[in-house]
Amino acid sequence: MTEYKLNLGHLYGDLMNTYGDYGNYLALKYYAEQIGVKINYKLISLHDPFKADDYDILLFGGGQDYEEEVVAKDLPQKSGEIKKYIENNGSLLAVCAGFQLLGSTIQFADGKTIEGIGVMPHKTVNLNSPKLTDRMRGKRLIGNIVIKNNENGETYHGFENHQGRTFLGKGEKH
Numbered sequence: 001m002t003e004y005k006l007n008l009g010h011l012y013g014d015l016m017n018t019y020g021d022y023g024n025y026l027a028l029k030y031y032a033e034q035i036g037v038k039i040n041y042k043l044i045s046l047h048d049p050f051k052a053d054d055y056d057i058l059l060f061g062g063g064q065d066y067e068e069e070v071v072a073k074d075l076p077q078k079s080g081e082i083k084k085y086i087e088n089n090g091s092l093l094a095v096c097a098g099f100q101l102l103g104s105t106i107q108f109a110d111g112k113t114i115e116g117i118g119v120m121p122h123k124t125v126n127l128n129s130p131k132l133t134d135r136m137r138g139k140r141l142i143g144n145i146v147i148k149n150n151e152n153g154e155t156y157h158g159f160e161n162h163q164g165r166t167f168l169g170k171g172e173k174h
């Protein structure tokens with residue numbers, strides 16, 4: 001019998017797991033097993049090599065500002081391969097800080113701005129940014145969320161806890 005396998009890479013899963021992002025792997029593993037697919041899990045953390053061709057799916061979870069900055073310093077050594085992975089239409093689930101870090105800049109709660117890897121054009125400002133409307137400014141986003149994907153009709157259930165506000169760039173859509 002053919003054995004189906006998926007190589008899953010968890011980018012900085014040891015640091016970017018504040019909100020239980022490891023659960024995304026567990027859920028995927030559970031559903032994969034139902035259809036006879038085995039998941040090979042690999043944690044890719046600080047100083048670890050990363051090769052785009054080694055993976056079928058990548059997870060990149062959320063984290064607090066402190067860990068996000070630690071990760072941002074390590075990312076340049078992997079960014080070329082991450083870019084290659086994305087440009088080759090690789091599947092990637094990036095959540096919260098993970099998504100922010102793929103963009104151009106991220107502003108933390110203390111006002112400091114750091115650079116993401118710029119593989120996507122979005123940028124993140126902090127919750128006090130004058131770029132925000134009065135209704136949005138000063139509020140932390142926290143709670144359960146349900147998102148409908150209007151393109152494929154799928155509904156995603158999750159939880160958010162962040163202060164940053166991400167503005168999508170050219171060619172990106174909700």
Ligand SMILES: NC(=O)CC[C@H](N)C(=O)O
Nearest residue numbers: 062063096097162163164
């Ligand atoms: N949930 C998260 O990953 C938080 C990301 C980021 N540190 C923020 O507060 O915006």
